[in-house]
Amino acid sequence: MAFAKEVRTVNSFTDWIESFESGTRLTRSTKAVLHAIAADPEEAAYCSAQALANIAGVNVATVVRTAQALGFSGWPAFSAEIRSRYLASLTSRNVYIHNRSQGISATAIDKDIELLEHLRSSLDESALRRMAEHIGAAASTGVFATGAYSAPGVQLAHIGQMLGYPIRCHSGSATSMINEVRLLRQGDCFLAFSLWKSSRIVLQVAEVAKQQGVKICVIADRHTALTGIADEYVLVPTETTQVISSLVCATSAVQILLGLIAKRDESRTHRMLEQIDTLWELTAVVAEE
Numbered sequence: 367m368a369f370a371k372e373v374r375t376v377n378s379f380t381d382w383i384e385s386f387e388s389g390t391r392l393t394r395s396t397k398a399v400l401h402a403i404a405a406d407p408e409e410a411a412y413c414s415a416q417a418l419a420n421i422a423g424v425n426v427a428t429v430v431r432t433a434q435a436l437g438f439s440g441w442p443a444f445s446a447e448i449r450s451r452y453l454a455s456l457t458s459r460n461v462y463i464h465n466r467s468q469g470i471s472a473t474a475i476d477k478d479i480e481l482l483e484h485l486r487s488s489l490d491e492s493a494l495r496r497m498a499e500h501i502g503a504a505a506s507t508g509v510f511a512t513g514a515y516s517a518p519g520v521q522l523a524h525i526g527q528m529l530g531y532p533i534r535c536h537s538g539s540a541t542s543m544i545n546e547v548r549l550l551r552q553g554d555c556f557l558a559f560s561l562w563k564s565s566r567i568v569l570q571v572a573e574v575a576k577q578q579g580v581k582i583c584v585i586a587d588r589h590t591a592l593t594g595i596a597d598e599y600v601l602v603p604t605e606t607t608q609v610i611s612s613l614v615c616a617t618s619a620v621q622i623l624l625g626l627i628a629k630r631d632e633s634r635t636h637r638m639l640e641q642i643d644t645l646w647e648l649t650a651v652v653a654e655e
Contacts, residue, residue, distance in 0.1 A: 378451075378454075378455060379404075379407055379451055379452060379455045380404055382451055383400050383403055383404045384404075386400060386436055387400060392435070395422075395424045395428045395432075396428065396431070396432045396435060398422040398423060398424055399418065399419075399422045399424060399428060399429055399432045400432070401422070402418060402421045402422035403418070403448060406421075407448065407451075407452045407455075408452060409421070410445075410448050410452075411445070411448050411449040411452040411453075412449065415429045415430060415441040415445075416429075429441055432444075433445075442484075442488075443488070446484070446488075446601075446603060447588050447589065449605060450587045450588035450603070450604065450605075451588055453562065453604075453605065453611065454562055454563055454564070454587075454588065474606065474612075477605065477606060477612065478612055478614040478615075481603045481604075481605060481612060481614060481615050482614065482615060482618065484603050484615075485602060485603060485615045485618060485619070488601070489600060489602070489619065489622075490600050490601075491622065493598045493599065493600045494600055494619065494622055494623050494626055495626050496597075496598045497557070497583045497598050497600075497623055497626075498623055498626035498627045498630060499630070500555045500581040500583060500597070500598065501526070501531060501533065501555050501557070501583075501623075501627055502531065502627060502630045502631070503553070504532075504553060504554045504555040504581070505532065505551065505553065505554055506532050506534075506549070506550060506551070506554045506555075507526070507531065507532065507533040507534070507554065507555040507556075507557060508533075508534060508536055508546055508547065508550055508554070508555070508556055508557070508575075509522055509523050509533060509534065509535040509536065509557045509558075509559075510536050510537070510543060510546075510547075510556065510557070510558045510559075510568050510571060510572070511535070511537050511558060511559035511565075511568065512537060512565045512567070512568060513537075514610060514613075515559050515561040515562065515611075515613065515616075516535065516537035516559065517613055517617075518559060518585070518613060518616045518617050518619075518620045519535045519537065519557075519559050520535050520537075521617065521620055522535070522557070522620045522623065522624065523535035525624050526624065526627060528638065528639065528642050529624070529627060529628055529634075529635055529638050529639070530634060530635075530637075530638035531627065534546075540567040543567055543568070543571050544571060544574075546571075547571040547574050547575050547578075548574075550575055550578060550580045551578065551579070551580070552578060552579030552580065553579065553580075553581070554575075554580045554581070555580065555581045555583060556571075556572060556575040556576075556580045556581065556582050556583070557583040557584070557585070558572055558582070558583070558584050558585075558592060559584075559585050559586070559616065560584060560585070560586040560587070560590055560592045560593070561585075561586065561587050561602075561604050561611055561613070561616060562587065562604060562610070562611040564590050564591070564592065568592065569590075569591055569592050572584075572592055572595060573595065576595055581597050581598075582595055582596045582597050582598075583596060583597065583598045583599065584596040584598070584599040584600075585599070585600055585602060585616055585619055585620070586599060586600075586601055586602070587601060587602055587603060587604040587611070587616075588601065589601075600619055602615040602616050602618075602619050603615050604616065
């Protein structure tokens with residue numbers, strides 16, 4: 367594709383592909399699939415298994431077996447990982463150029479519906495359930511994220527507090543995150559969002575929290591160093607037809623997580639929400655229409 371020549375991906379994508387070759391004994395056909403992906407990651411990110419097989423000069427079954435040999439359930443899961451890593455390798459400007467150059471006719475709503483359909487079939491709800499248990503058992507939960515992608519974290523902390531749990535979102539400076547992670551203790555919970563670009567400071571404070579015996583939970587759009595140290599993680603798609611990666615699926619995962627937290631102790635949930643209703647009424651903080 368012409369765009370692939372204009373926008374070069376950073377070394378991390380190539381390194382990721384090469385890591386498979388260095389760590390696994392691969393057949394010649396499997397190497398051909400990986401070489402095809404490395405040669406044109408944009409094409410590989412959006413093509414079908416059959417199309418990639420044609421490019422690599424192998425049959426479609428080889429593409430599926432390659433995905434499974436690398437630890438993925440099949441081509442759709444491997445394709446989603448390729449797509450997330452490819453988009454993460456682009457600059458903000460080039461994401462915008464990429465979406466324009468693709469000639470995507472679907473609206474943002476159409477794309478989000480597509481992503482939600484994918485999430486419905488791929489989301490690991492058992493991991494979310496274990497996250498809910500960690501948060502429910504923790505004396506304190508810190509939510510760490512940066513930039514626009516801290517928005518689902520703000521929702522998680524706010525509604526979590528309404529349910530009576532000590533959850534706080536930390537999305538400020540690096541030094542403030544360092545201060546906050548120092549206060550977490552063994553048995554507490556560290557929940558991070560890693561969407562589109564990986565934040566170096568979030569990874570670094572997660573490593574500190576891990577050393578302190580804190581449970582690490584991650585909501586991400588691909589496998590990263592952060593998911594690598596996590597006790598629990600879930601993957602959500604974040605592709606977009608617009609300027610920045612979509613937060614719809616991350617927000618949906620948070621909604622499910624909050625529902626699971628609420629169901630842990632129904633009597634507590636009813637009691638906490640009744641208190642909130644009373645305080646809203648006493649303070650008249652909610653406007654009557």
